[in-house]
Amino acid sequence: xxxxxxxxxxxxxxxxxxxxxxxxxxxxxxxxxxxxxxxxxxxxxxxxxxxxxxxxxxxxxxxxxxxxxxxxxxxxxxxxxxxxxxxxxxxxxxxxxxxxxxxxxxxxxxxxxxxxxxxxxxxxxxxxxxxxxxxxxxxxxxxxxxxxxxxxxxxxxxxxxxxxxxxxxxxxxxxxxxxxxxxxxxxxxxxxxxxxxxxxxxxxxxxxxxxxxxxxxxxxxxxxxxxxxxxxxxxxxxxxxxxxx
Amino acid sequence: xxxxxxxxxxxxxxxxxxxxxxxxxxxxxxxxxxxxxxxxxxxxxxxxxxxxxxxxxxxxxxxxxxxxxxxxxxxxxxxxxxxxxxxxxxxxxxxxxxxxxxxxxxxxxxxxxxxxxxxxxxxxxxxxxxxxxxxxxxxxxxxxxxxxxxxxxxxxxxxxxxxxxxxxxxxxxxxxxxxxxxxxxxxxxxxxxxxxxxxxxxxxxxxxxxxxxxxxxxxxxxxxxxxxxxxxxxxxxxxxxxxxx
Numbered sequence: 001x002x003x004x005x006x007x008x009x010x011x012x013x014x015x016x017x018x019x020x021x022x023x024x025x026x027x028x029x030x031x032x033x034x035x036x037x038x039x040x041x042x043x044x045x046x047x048x049x050x051x052x053x054x055x056x057x058x059x060x061x062x063x064x065x066x067x068x069x070x071x072x073x074x075x076x077x078x079x080x081x082x083x084x085x086x087x088x089x090x091x092x093x094x095x096x097x098x099x100x101x102x103x104x105x106x107x108x109x110x111x112x113x114x115x116x117x118x119x120x121x122x123x124x125x126x127x128x129x130x131x132x133x134x135x136x137x138x139x140x141x142x143x144x145x146x147x148x149x150x151x152x153x154x155x156x157x158x159x160x161x162x163x164x165x166x167x168x169x170x171x172x173x174x175x176x177x178x179x180x181x182x183x184x185x186x187x188x189x190x191x192x193x194x195x196x197x198x199x200x201x202x203x204x205x206x207x208x209x210x211x212x213x214x215x216x217x218x219x220x221x222x223x224x225x226x227x228x229x230x231x232x233x234x235x236x237x238x239x240x241x242x243x244x245x
Numbered sequence: 246x247x248x249x250x251x252x253x254x255x256x257x258x259x260x261x262x263x264x265x266x267x268x269x270x271x272x273x274x275x276x277x278x279x280x281x282x283x284x285x286x287x288x289x290x291x292x293x294x295x296x297x298x299x300x301x302x303x304x305x306x307x308x309x310x311x312x313x314x315x316x317x318x319x320x321x322x323x324x325x326x327x328x329x330x331x332x333x334x335x336x337x338x339x340x341x342x343x344x345x346x347x348x349x350x351x352x353x354x355x356x357x358x359x360x361x362x363x364x365x366x367x368x369x370x371x372x373x374x375x376x377x378x379x380x381x382x383x384x385x386x387x388x389x390x391x392x393x394x395x396x397x398x399x400x401x402x403x404x405x406x407x408x409x410x411x412x413x414x415x416x417x418x419x420x421x422x423x424x425x426x427x428x429x430x431x432x433x434x435x436x437x438x439x440x441x442x443x444x445x446x447x448x449x450x451x452x453x454x455x456x457x458x459x460x461x462x463x464x465x466x467x468x469x470x471x472x473x474x475x476x477x478x479x480x481x482x483x484x485x486x487x488x489x490x
Contacts, residue, residue, distance in 0.1 A: 009365075009368045009369075010368055011368050011369055011371075057369075077364070077365075078364060081364050081365040081366065084366070086366045086368070086371045086376075087366070087368055087371065088366070088368065089365035089366040089367075089368045090365055091365055119322070119323060119326055120254075120322075120326040120334035120335060120336055121326065121329070121331045121332070121333070121334040122334075123254045123255055123256045123331070123332055123333065123334045124254075124256055124302075124373065126256075126331045126332065128369065131331075
């Protein structure tokens with residue numbers, strides 16, 4: 001048996017998310033597993049680096065699977081890209097050490113959130129960005145972002161977290177803008193459920209002056225979801241990269 | 246009465262094209278005229294710089310219309326962008342000389358055609374590029390493109406042309422590639438029906454070595470549509486800019 005590592009790009013617009021849930025065919029995981037199982041003529045299960053929610057995109061999602069060595073990586077690559085729908089692409093596939101695990105071995109993840117802060121629509125990025133018409137103070141958002149960097153208990157920045165350990169290490173947050181597009185890049189060792197989207201919602205409310213910068217420390221202290229901002233839509237979110245040792 | 250010049254951006258995926266044809270509601274022109282007529286409470290007709298076909302996009306299409314001075318440009322801009330669908334945006338509106346005519350006064354048009362020349366899908370540009378899997382010689386395409394530059398009779402590069410004058414002046418053609426994306430930029434004083442798409446189809450067939458570079462001169466001489474390459478799909482085409490005096 002070989003262990004194959006895939007790099008996958010997808011437009012999440014038409015999916016319920018990465019993860020296959022029972023009989024749900026509208027997941028990216030299901031689409032890939034179905035093609036692989038067709039190729040191997042037996043059930044192939046793939047392990048993703050983590051789930052992405054409905055509407056969330058990926059430039060480079062990572063997944064691995066175990067299978068016999070009947071097919072070359074070149075053949076698997078071509079077969080997958082021939083049969084996958086046009087909104088999912090496998091951009092790389094390679095044989096890795098048998099111990100490699102897409103989820104357990106993650107060192108860092110890089111997410112990007114795009115906010116279109118204009119009066120007219122972002123015609124070509126309307127499905128990959130969140131349209132926010134209110135004027136935002138990017139300076140305030142940048143100041144608040146600094147307070148999020150580092151090891152903190154992000155319980156208040158997550159929904160329904162069943163995880164015992166809610167401490168995460170945010171390595172960096174960069175906020176930039178090109179014209180009306182505001183781009184928030186977040187790098188961390190891991191993220192709780194909805195954590196990136198709640199962080200962005202909180203930064204937006206700070207940028208609107210609906211919330212004060214002090215709220216960040218308050219959420220860390222209270223751990224109460226309601227103290228944080230709203231959960232921004234999934235369509236503005238993209239998993240850019242996953243780093244391993 | 247004032248003469249208003251609008252700069253319009255649109256994703257043509259869901260439209261039959263720019264031009265309103267009788268009762269066809271699936272045209273970009275119709276969508277804009279309907280919102281403007283609602284604002285002014287009388288029929289407003291807009292004049293585009295030229296039609297774009299079904300599926301063709303625009304970064305900066307230009308259109309003008311005449312109306313009374315009841316509304317400021319700021320108000321018209323906000324009203325249009327509030328009521329237009331998300332795949333159409335008015336990015337600028339200004340008052341111009343009463344003699345300005347979007348079609349008659351065109352000096353130069355810049356079109357861009359995107360070819361995705363990869364094995365896997367271009368996930369995020371699949372609706373704005375044409376997926377071509379065969380390997381292409383960009384060098385040959387560049388060489389052929391040089392022969393197209395200048396004043397020539399482009400009759401053979403058009404379909405059903407009713408125009409008496411089929412001579413057009415192509416100012417420049419630039420072919421570049423970033424990874425698997427091949428971008429063809431064409432600048433000219435005007436284009437016949439389907440001319441850009443047939444030029445690109447001909448360049449592709451030359452890049453595939455299905456046609457020889459000499460075919461360009463042959464098409465100029467014969468004026469026969471069948472001597473040229475196929476008409477590539479509209480979705481890869483985008484009107485980038487229209488220049489006026």
